[in-house]
Amino acid sequence: MTKVIVKFRSGFRFAVWLALIPATVTAAWSQETVASNAAPAAAQPTPGPAATLYSQLSTVGLDEARVYHVRDAPLNQSAVHLNFDNGTIAFTRDVAGKVTGAFFEGEGEVLLAPPTQLERSSLVVFTGAAILEEKFNTAYFRFNDDTFEQLQPFMKPADAAKEFVSEWDETARNLAAVDALRLLITFTSSPSADARSRAYPESEELEDRFFHARVQGRRLGPFDVLFDNMSPEQVWAGQARTADGNVYYDLWTSFMPVANSRSMTGEIDAGHDYFSVLAYKVRTEIKLPKSISAQADLQIEVRQGGERTLLFELSRFLQVKQVTADGHPVEFIHNPAVEGTQLARRGNDLVAVVFPQPLREGQHTNLRFVYEGDVLSEAGGGLLYVGARGTWFPNRRFAMSNFDLEFHYPAGWTLLATGTRVEDTSDAKATVAEPANPSGEQVSRWISPRPIPVAGFNLGKYHKVSAHAGKVEVEAYAAAGVEESFPKAQPDIIATMPALDPRQKRDAFVMSSPPPPSPARNAQTVADASAQAVDFFSRLFGPYPYQNLALTQNPGTMSQGWPGLVFLSSYAFLTNDERAQLHMDEVERTLSSMVVAHETAHQWWGDLVGWDSYHDQWMVEALANYSSLMLLETRDPRLFQEVLDKYRDNLLLKNHEGHQIMEAGPVTLGARLSNSHYPDGYDAISYGRGTWLLHMLRSMMRDAAAKAAKSSSHPPAPADEPFIRALRKLREQSEGKEITTRDLLAAFEAELPRPLWHDGQKSLDWFYQGWIQGTAIPHYQLRDVKFSDAGGSTEVSGTLLQMDAPDPLVTPVPVYAVAGNRMAFLGSVFADGPETQFKLTAPRGMRKLALDPNQTLLSRK
Numbered sequence: 001m002t003k004v005i006v007k008f009r010s011g012f013r014f015a016v017w018l019a020l021i022p023a024t025v026t027a028a029w030s031q032e033t034v035a036s037n038a039a040p041a042a043a044q045p046t047p048g049p050a051a052t053l054y055s056q057l058s059t060v061g062l063d064e065a066r067v068y069h070v071r072d073a074p075l076n077q078s079a080v081h082l083n084f085d086n087g088t089i090a091f092t093r094d095v096a097g098k099v100t101g102a103f104f105e106g107e108g109e110v111l112l113a114p115p116t117q118l119e120r121s122s123l124v125v126f127t128g129a130a131i132l133e134e135k136f137n138t139a140y141f142r143f144n145d146d147t148f149e150q151l152q153p154f155m156k157p158a159d160a161a162k163e164f165v166s167e168w169d170e171t172a173r174n175l176a177a178v179d180a181l182r183l184l185i186t187f188t189s190s191p192s193a194d195a196r197s198r199a200y201p202e203s204e205e206l207e208d209r210f211f212h213a214r215v216q217g218r219r220l221g222p223f224d225v226l227f228d229n230m231s232p233e234q235v236w237a238g239q240a241r242t243a244d245g246n247v248y249y250d251l252w253t254s255f256m257p258v259a260n261s262r263s264m265t266g267e268i269d270a271g272h273d274y275f276s277v278l279a280y281k282v283r284t285e286i287k288l289p290k291s292i293s294a295q296a297d298l299q300i301e302v303r304q305g306g307e308r309t310l311l312f313e314l315s316r317f318l319q320v321k322q323v324t325a326d327g328h329p330v331e332f333i334h335n336p337a338v339e340g341t342q343l344a345r346r347g348n349d350l351v352a353v354v355f356p357q358p359l360r361e362g363q364h365t366n367l368r369f370v371y372e373g374d375v376l377s378e379a380g381g382g383l384l385y386v387g388a389r390g391t392w393f394p395n396r397r398f399a400m401s402n403f404d405l406e407f408h409y410p411a412g413w414t415l416l417a418t419g420t421r422v423e424d425t426s427d428a429k430a431t432v433a434e435p436a437n438p439s440g441e442q443v444s445r446w447i448s449p450r451p452i453p454v455a456g457f458n459l460g461k462y463h464k465v466s467a468h469a470g471k472v473e474v475e476a477y478a479a480a481g482v483e484e485s486f487p488k489a490q491p492d493i494i495a496t497m498p499a500l501d502p503r504q505k506r507d508a509f510v511m512s513s514p515p516p517p518s519p520a521r522n523a524q525t526v527a528d529a530s531a532q533a534v535d536f537f538s539r540l541f542g543p544y545p546y547q548n549l550a551l552t553q554n555p556g557t558m559s560q561g562w563p564g565l566v567f568l569s570s571y572a573f574l575t576n577d578e579r580a581q582l583h584m585d586e587v588e589r590t591l592s593s594m595v596v597a598h599e600t601a602h603q604w605w606g607d608l609v610g611w612d613s614y615h616d617q618w619m620v621e622a623l624a625n626y627s628s629l630m631l632l633e634t635r636d637p638r639l640f641q642e643v644l645d646k647y648r649d650n651l652l653l654k655n656h657e658g659h660q661i662m663e664a665g666p667v668t669l670g671a672r673l674s675n676s677h678y679p680d681g682y683d684a685i686s687y688g689r690g691t692w693l694l695h696m697l698r699s700m701m702r703d704a705a706a707k708a709a710k711s712s713s714h715p716p717a718p719a720d721e722p723f724i725r726a727l728r729k730l731r732e733q734s735e736g737k738e739i740t741t742r743d744l745l746a747a748f749e750a751e752l753p754r755p756l757w758h759d760g761q762k763s764l765d766w767f768y769q770g771w772i773q774g775t776a777i778p779h780y781q782l783r784d785v786k787f788s789d790a791g792g793s794t795e796v797s798g799t800l801l802q803m804d805a806p807d808p809l810v811t812p813v814p815v816y817a818v819a820g821n822r823m824a825f826l827g828s829v830f831a832d833g834p835e836t837q838f839k840l841t842a843p844r845g846m847r848k849l850a851l852d853p854n855q856t857l858l859s860r861k
Contacts, residue, residue, distance in 0.1 A: 048331040050309075050354035053187055056095045057180040061173045062103060066091040067161035070104070073154030075147065077211040077227040079235045079257045081111040084151075088158050090165055091148055092172065096187055099148040101176065102141045103168045109135050110215060110225055112237055112253070118773055119253045122665055123237075125677060126252045127220060132237055134223075136215040140172060142179040143211045144186040179212055181311075181335045181352055182228070186210065188308040188354055223252075232256065232613070243676035250675040274304035275359070279402040282393050286376070286409040286459065289384070292318075293372035296393050305361035309354050312394040316349040318373035323353050325365050330355055348391050369394050379555035380484030382461030383570075393455065398610060400451035400736050408443050409459065414477060416550045417457035418565045419446035449547060451736060452563040453610055458552040463520040467527040469534035472544045476527035476551045478519035482570045483555035486517070487582060519553050519573030526551060526573055526596055530566075533597040536631050537604060540724050541731050545608040549600070559595045561602035561624075572596055587646045590632070590639050597628035609731060610738040614670035619744050622667070622690030623727075626698075629691065641855060644695060647688035648858060651777060661685070666773050667693065668741065692858040693771055697748060698723035699856035700812050700828065704753035707827055722751040741772060758810060758830055766810040771858075778805035779860040780813055780831065780851050787847050794842045796849065802831040804860060809833075813857065816850045817842040823853065 068091075073084040087106010091099050112132040114120045120130035141147065158164065186208050212226045223239040236254035240247065281297040300310070314320070314334075323332040331354040353367065375392050377385040386392065405417050422445045448455070462477035530551055534544050546564040554560075554567035561567075571579070572595045579589040605623035633640040651662040655678055664673045664681035667690045673681035701722045730739070730747040745764045758766045770776075785798035800813060812828035815838075826840040826849075852859065 048354075050184065050188060050331040051333060053096060054180055054184050054333050054352075057100065057183050057187075058177040059173055060092045060095055060101065060176050061169045062090040062165045063093045064090075064161050064165045066099070067158045067164050068151075068155035069158040070106075070151060070155045073151050075150060077145075077209075078229075079112060079115070079255075080211065080213070080225050080227050082213065083109045083111075084154070085109065088164055089151070089155070090161070090168065090172075092176075095183075098144075100142060100144065100183055101172065102147070103172045104139045104141070105137065105164075105168070107135070107137065108139060108215070109133070110213065110217075112225060112235070114253045114255055115258045116255060118666065118668070119255045122669065122672070123253045125663070125665065126239070126250050126675075132225075132252070134215070134217040134220055136217050139213055139215040140175050141211070141213050142176075142183070144183055145207075145209045145211060147211065175214065178214075179210075181333070181350065182210055182212075184333070184352065184354075185230075185307075185309045185311075189306060189358070241676040243679065246676075246679070248674075248676040248679075250677070251672045254672070274307050275300055275302050275310060275396075276399060277301075277396040277401050278364075279404070280393065280455065281404040282455075283406045284392075284408070284457075286407060286415075288376075288410055288413070289378040290374040290376045291372065292375055292392065294370075294393065296369045296371075298367040298369070298394065298396075300365045300367055302359045302361055302363040302365075305363070306358050308356075308358050309352050310367075312351045312353065312369075312396060313348045313391050314351050314371070314394050315373065315375050315391050317375050318371045318392070320351055320369060320371045322368075322370040324368045325353075325355060327366075327368075351394060367394075376459075381481040381486075381555075382479040383483050383553065383555045384459045385555050386456065386458050392457075395454070398453040399738075400453055400610075402451055403446070403448040403455040405446045405455060405457070406443065407445075407457065408441055411440055411442055412461065413442070413459055414462040414464070415442070415444055415457060415459050416477060416552050416565055417444075417446040418452060418455045418562050419448040420547055420564075421445075422447055448563070450545075453607060454562060456562040456565060456567070458554065458565070458567055460553060462552065463523060465524045465527050467524070467531035469531040469538065469544070472531075472534055472538075472548065474527050474531040474534060474549045474551065476523040476530070478523040478526070478553045478573050480518055480520050482517050482519065485555070486570060488516075517570070517574055517578050519570055522573050522575055525575075526568065529593075529596045530600045533600040533628070533631055534603075536634075537601055537627060540627075540630075541604050541728055545603055545735065549603065551596070551599075559599050561599040561606065563603065563607040566599045566602075568599065569595065586639070587642050590643055591646075594625075594628045594632060594643075597631050598624050601625075601627035604731060608736070609734045612738045612740045612743075614672075615668045616739065616741050617670050618667035618686040618690045619739070619741060621686050622694050625687050625691045626694040629695075644692065644855070647684075647691055648777065650684045650688050652860075653684075662689065662775050662777060664775075666775055668773060689775075689858070696771070696857060697767070699814075699854070700756055701726075701748070701751065701753060703814055703825065703828060703856075704755040704812075707755050707825065708753045722753060723748070726751040741768070745772075755828065756812060758812075758832075770806075770809040770811070774806065774809060776805040776809055777858055777860055778809065778811065778831075779803045780857075782849060782851065785849060787842075789844055792844055794844050794846055796826065796840045796842050798838060798849075800829050800831050800836045800838055800851075802834055802836070805834075807833050811857065814852050814854070815840060816853055817846040818848040818850050818853075819843075819846050823850065 068089055070084045070089045071086050075082040075084070084104060085107040087104055087108065089102050089104045092101040110132065114123055114130070123132060124130050189208065209227070209229045212224065214222065214224050216222050220239070223237060225237045227235050233254045233256055235257055236251060238249055238251040240249050242248070277298050278301055279299040282294060284292050284294040286292050320332055320334055323330050333352040333354070335350045335352060375386075379385055403419055405419060407415050407417065409415055460477065460479055462479055464475060464477050466473055466475045468474065530549065534549065538544050549564055549566070551566045551568050553570055553573060555570060557569050557571060559567060559569045559572060571592050574592070576589055576593070579592055584592065601624040602620070605627065606620035609620070611617045611620050629640055629643060632643070651660065653661050655661060657677060659677070661678055661681060661684045664675070664678035664685060667685055670686070671682060673685050675681065698721065705722050726747040729750070730744065734743065745768055749762060749764050752762055752764065757763075781801045781803070783799040783801055785796065788795045796817070802809065802811060809831075811831045813831050814828050815826045817824045817826055824843050824846065826842055829836060829838040829840070
């Protein structure tokens with residue numbers, strides 16, 4: 001039996017700073033000592049002073065003249081506390097006149113106490129304790145501060161210095177490459193105090209400070225602890241770990257120290273936003289089946305002066321040949337990512353561009369990258385996969401920019417890209433979909449009509465169909481067949497015949513193998529489904545943001561949306577019967593068919609309105625997913641509820657260690673939810689729980705609005721619901737911007753009906769703290785219910801029990817009175833803790849209550 005799991009957009013859009021944090025750590029150490037396998041060997045950079053400095057930082061070894069015996073030595077780096085009880089420490093040789101590292105052997109201890117319940121709970125998942133307190137025997141340190149000077153009072157020259165260096169020098173050299181790029185940024189930057197204080201006026205520490213400890217813990221094995229005041233979350237701890245043959249980097253905890261909790265709130269996406277890319281102009285030549293060669297021009301604006309090194313993300317399969325700034329060559333370093341990090345799992349590395357002089361605030365410059373490599377993957381069936389091996393252009397971050405893309409590619413293929421097609425630049429003046437000269441090179445150009453967060457393209461031997469949603473044209477491009485790796489449907493038994501020879505004991509079976517899927521045959525259905533989604537979402541959230549929408553078949557189970565361009569998994573082009581032949585049940589078939597609407601919804605949520613940090617990414621995935629569910633609800637309310645039930649059941653599934661997936665953490669942990677303990681945590685929680693959170697908010701607001709208006713039990717039309725009004729206003733106010741979870745809740749609070757004001761406050765803080773920052777799936781019961789007729793109504797009192805939940809959890813639980821087939825909504829009772837007393841008024845004569853009969857709460861059955 002073939003088991004198929006079709007996933008929505010899981011192409012994690014992480015800021016470069018998040019990719020950089022794990023990229024500064026080694027992927028594997030031995031159990032006994034700090035081993036010698038560190039980051040992959042760095043690509044050869046362009047010769048020059050920066051490359052020489054980078055090489056020295058990457059290979060620096062221990063200095064025999066700096067080997068000391070250390071005893072009872074404390075070392076504090078913000079929230080990171082270390083103590084060297086007794087042992088030997090050797091410092092590295094100078095690089096540019098500075099000591100940048102050390103290796104320790106002996107007895108030591110590290111202490112780290114996260115300041116929030118969320119981060120303490122995260123730490124428990126990986127270490128079993130809310131505070132990191134671990135003894136270690138060996139450790140390697142890298143720093144750019146005065147660590148060497150701080151330890152001087154506790155050190156004295158050690159005996160056998162030569163022997164100690166001989167034993168540990170190779171290990172130190174191999175580990176040096178891990179933090180070399182971060183230290184290069186320090187060595188090549190000279191921001192003035194004025195510039196940095198303008199950027200971060202509340203920071204207590206304006207000086208660039210970096211400290212990274214990689215220790216061999218006695219109980220936990222090898223792990224990393226880091227303090228970096230250039231990051232928005234300055235302190236973190238984590239560990240590389242292999243599970244089921246896959247390498248993960250488990251980020252145990254990541255936070256801003258309490259003293260600096262309101263400082264440096266910008267992201268370090270390649271350098272905490274000290275520059276931005278205003279526009280991209282990329283010329284790409286595609287050489288099938290795998291290669292591209294490209295020239296990318298980036299218009300850069302410097303937002304904070306003093307920096308010399310700019311970071312970009314680029315596929316590890318692309319090699320940069322040259323970088324120029326305003327026509328003059330500049331140094332660059334292609335820094336490989338460490339295996340197991342999110343950066344490496346995306347197939348990308350970091351490219352550092354080093355200017356000869358510090359950049360000035362407000363300066364504009366044009367960067368040109370020339371690069372080439374095998375970034376395409378051939379899947380068969382006339383399909384290529386673009387991006388299977390990383391980002392195809394030097395990507396600053398997912399921030400709004402203008403894009404001008406030109407492609408040169410062979411005849412016989414169809415190319416689609418983000419933006420609006422303009423006339424190509426070939427002599428034939430052909431469009432991309434209708435090449436005038438099939439035997440020659442095709443050239444097409446695509447320009448974004450408005451700033452967009454990212455650009456992409458897809459290439460295949462497609463058949464084209466189209467549909468319309470008002471003035472919006474929706475095109476679907478699908479191949480005649482599927483990729484070679486696509487699972488084969490099982491043969492069907494179409495008849496059972498009796499044996500022709502009575503002496504035979506077994507019957508004969510006539511088998512029939514179903515024909516292979518042909519996405520092109522179902523492309524019109526896909527185009528029509530997307531057009532219907534565009535029409536539905538436009539009525540709810542406002543007009544479609546772009547001029548047109550292209551849907552292109554993409555090999556594999558993953559679908560992904562870009563502005564005006566959607567990569568749809570081949571599974572999205574299957575008929576319902578073809579999905580059944582792959583042994584998908586009804587809910588799985590529904591989820592597979594929802595992909596089209598889900599990715600279409602990303603045109604609003606994710607592309608037009610973005611997210612601020614990895615803590616907020618759940619919003620756009622949940623909004624896109626719930627949007628597609630609302631469309632399903634208008635057609636089949638039963639399936640709508642069954643999909644929600646499936647999401648809840650998935651959260652209650654157990655991992656290989658016997659823990660329920662919901663325990664991985666709240667939605668706000670983002671990518672951290674997928675780790676060695678919970679490989680599927682991100683999908684189950686960001687999509688599943690995130691979708692439930694939105695459904696709860698919508699249902700609560702709709703019920704409360706009806707109660708406040710004393711209206712009938714008939715729900716309002718979707719466009720008139722307070723939940724939808726809030727989203728429509730959010731779209732109007734936030735298009736082209738990146739929002740936070742708090743921004744989303746503020747939009748809902750503006751439309752919050754009076755019955756949802758907890759403790760008289762027009763606030764959703766209770767929902768944020770208990771449900772968004774929580775993991776619980778409670779269970780509800782009634783106790784001591786009493787009915788008392790008074791006049792023309794019945795007074796109902798009792799106790800509402802909220803179980804399987806933390807005490808602070810607050811939940812408005814809808815309560816209905818039941819009489820036969822008749823139900824009357826009495827109101828929502830705020831369950832505030834394990835037990836809550838309530839009094840409600842019901843129609844006279846009713847003697848039975850039901851809690852949440854419409855299943856609007858994420859609760860256990």
